Amino acid sequence: MSSLPTTAIEIASAVRAGSLSAREVLDDHLSRIEEREGEIHAFNLVMVDEARAAAAAVDAIVAAGGDPGPLAGVPLALKDNLCTRGIPTTCSSRILEGWRPPYDATVVQRVNAAGAVSIGKTNLDEFAMGSSTENSAFGPTRNPRDIGRVPGGSSGGSAAAVAAGFAPISLGSDTGGSIRQPAALCGVVGVKPTYGLVSRYGLIAFASSLDQIGPFSTTVADSALLLEAIAGHDNRDSTSIDSPSPSLLESLDGGVDGLRIGLVTELMGEGIAPDVAARVRQAADALTAAGAQVGEVSVPAAAYGLSAYYLIAPAEASSNLARYDGVRYGMRVDAPTTAEMNAATRSAGFGDEVKRRIMLGTYALSAGYYDAYYGKALKVRTLIVRDFERAYADFDLLLTPTSPTTAFRFGDKTADPLSMYLNDICTIPTNLAGHPAMSVPFGGGADGMPVGVQLLAPALAEATMFRAAAVLEAAAPALDEVWS
Amino acid sequence: MPVRLTRDEVAKVADLARLQLTDADLERYTEQLGAVLDHAEDVASLNLDDVPPTSHPLPLVNVLRADVIVEGVDREEVLSQAPSVEDRRFRVPAILGEEP
Numbered sequence: 001m002s003s004l005p006t007t008a009i010e011i012a013s014a015v016r017a018g019s020l021s022a023r024e025v026l027d028d029h030l031s032r033i034e035e036r037e038g039e040i041h042a043f044n045l046v047m048v049d050e051a052r053a054a055a056a057a058v059d060a061i062v063a064a065g066g067d068p069g070p071l072a073g074v075p076l077a078l079k080d081n082l083c084t085r086g087i088p089t090t091c092s093s094r095i096l097e098g099w100r101p102p103y104d105a106t107v108v109q110r111v112n113a114a115g116a117v118s119i120g121k122t123n124l125d126e127f128a129m130g131s132s133t134e135n136s137a138f139g140p141t142r143n144p145r146d147i148g149r150v151p152g153g154s155s156g157g158s159a160a161a162v163a164a165g166f167a168p169i170s171l172g173s174d175t176g177g178s179i180r181q182p183a184a185l186c187g188v189v190g191v192k193p194t195y196g197l198v199s200r201y202g203l204i205a206f207a208s209s210l211d212q213i214g215p216f217s218t219t220v221a222d223s224a225l226l227l228e229a230i231a232g233h234d235n236r237d238s239t240s241i242d243s244p245s246p247s248l249l250e251s252l253d254g255g256v257d258g259l260r261i262g263l264v265t266e267l268m269g270e271g272i273a274p275d276v277a278a279r280v281r282q283a284a285d286a287l288t289a290a291g292a293q294v295g296e297v298s299v300p301a302a303a304y305g306l307s308a309y310y311l312i313a314p315a316e317a318s319s320n321l322a323r324y325d326g327v328r329y330g331m332r333v334d335a336p337t338t339a340e341m342n343a344a345t346r347s348a349g350f351g352d353e354v355k356r357r358i359m360l361g362t363y364a365l366s367a368g369y370y371d372a373y374y375g376k377a378l379k380v381r382t383l384i385v386r387d388f389e390r391a392y393a394d395f396d397l398l399l400t401p402t403s404p405t406t407a408f409r410f411g412d413k414t415a416d417p418l419s420m421y422l423n424d425i426c427t428i429p430t431n432l433a434g435h436p437a438m439s440v441p442f443g444g445g446a447d448g449m450p451v452g453v454q455l456l457a458p459a460l461a462e463a464t465m466f467r468a469a470a471v472l473e474a475a476a477p478a479l480d481e482v483w484s
Numbered sequence: 485m486p487v488r489l490t491r492d493e494v495a496k497v498a499d500l501a502r503l504q505l506t507d508a509d510l511e512r513y514t515e516q517l518g519a520v521l522d523h524a525e526d527v528a529s530l531n532l533d534d535v536p537p538t539s540h541p542l543p544l545v546n547v548l549r550a551d552v553i554v555e556g557v558d559r560e561e562v563l564s565q566a567p568s569v570e571d572r573r574f575r576v577p578a579i580l581g582e583e584p
Contacts, residue, residue, distance in 0.1 A: 417516050
């Protein structure tokens with residue numbers, strides 16, 4: 001049993017005060033990794049040497065009377081689709097195996113500048129395409145709460161690393177739920193910020209109009225701390241919003257008195273497991289008890305979100321992944337001509353799901369089908385934005401399940417891609433609208449596995465969303481509380 | 485009712501996407517992509533003539549920055565990661581003489 005502090009806020013505070021060294025904190029976390037990483041497989045790479053050097057640098061700053069920053073000495077895990085200069089970055093794909101990026105992602109620069117100690121690159125579904133990490137070319141990550149079950153995905157490694165205590169905080173990316181769904185399944189907090197709030201420079205692109213980087217943590221306050229550190233304008237991402245980083249921590253205890261919170265009717269019925277829906281209603285009651293006005297609201301176009309997403313995201317992916325052609329980085333399979341080399345390389349380097357999405361996207365964009373599929377999907381996106389606008393005219397925040405079920409077992413959904421895609425029905429509409437949303441653990445399901453409830457907010461309303469999340473965190477039933 | 489995706493169409497799409505598929509892959513993808521497209525019929529069958537498309541969540545046009553020279557990525561570092569390099573350039577197999 002460790003007596004060291006476990007949250008990022010406590011660790012950073014103690015390290016800044018000089019009462020705890022970054023080295024001690026790192027050793028503590030490395031020993032936990034040593035103990036359980038063999039069975040969990042949260043990481044593609046544990047950066048032991050780099051982490052020791054970073055921790056020593058933090059301790060040297062403190063020793064010299066300086067301040068290493070708000071994340072001083074806090075171990076942090078990075079999803080392996082975030083570029084780290086000189087350190088392998090694979091996207092859990094054979095096609096990038098061995099590649100060492102020539103630059104750091106902006107978020108990596110920012111967490112390093114804030115004093116964090118990056119301890120490893122976490123496993124994901126190949127190129128972030130999946131909901132279970134079963135699509136990783138390097139083998140799946142296991143859910144720390146039950147290693148017979150998936151951790152969710154695509155940021156399954158980042159969720160599992162936090163749930164297993166390997167790091168108090170981690171970064172993931174969310175294109176259709178890839179932060180929130182694994183957070184729910186592993187019983188941790190996960191946040192998808194407003195599109196444009198966090199720079200995507202150095203995040204290897206999946207679907208550029210949907211991708212957004214965000215935090216995982218065990219507490220709501222730690223996610224607020226990490227999001228404050230990574231948010232803010234960046235010249236190197238032209239979609240970065242030119243506004244100051246939000247202030248989240250100082251209003252975190254503001255409560256929900258008087259806030260209007262809408263339970264989304266379309267995401268509480270068919271397709272949602274009864275035990276998950278019951279926890280969401282219990283969360284609604286907790287918000288009511290804390291002074292919020294909770295009512296039901298309809299977002300009709302949400303029902304079309306899944307179809308629109310599985311046309312738009314693959315279309316963007318088919319374009320983004322055209323760059324893996326065996327010319328500039330990663331693997332190459334030799335062939336007599338360049339065209340043959342391109343095809344041989346891509347066929348050997350991409351896994352099944354990535355090929356499936358590239359094909360789906362290429363089809364949706366191809367002559368004769370563009371209007372019927374991709375064009376229609378973009379119009380549905382407009383309907384979803386409009387429906388959210390109507391909902392936010394009457395409500396400050398919305399409440400839904402994060403995932404339709406608790407963590408499922410390995411192999412349960414791999415044979416039928418559509419059944420895997422249905423995991424994302426509650427999370428996808430937010431990405432299409434570009435809004436923020438987060439998953440907060442709220443007790444367990446009938447199987448004793450964690451349930452996550454999702455809070456949704458209008459663009460740039462993160463501060464309000466975090467206030468409600470803090471209320472839910474305080475009211476959440478214990479995971480082992482008997483299901484009734 | 486929509487026309488079901490055919491094996492030939494899947495083969496054509498694979499070719500466009502520069503993917504070589506085995507016969508077994510083709511069979512499987514025809515079935516799986518067909519199922520996803522069947523689900524997408526709920527969208528494809530909507531009448532949305534009066535709805536404008538949204539391709540991006542932010543209304544951004546022509547994002548500019550100051551015209552100041554900044555350091556880019558290091559050329560040697562970039563080239564060191566390529567599968568094949570010659571004279572500080574990426575090297576590829578024959579292009580001329582290929583079928584169009």
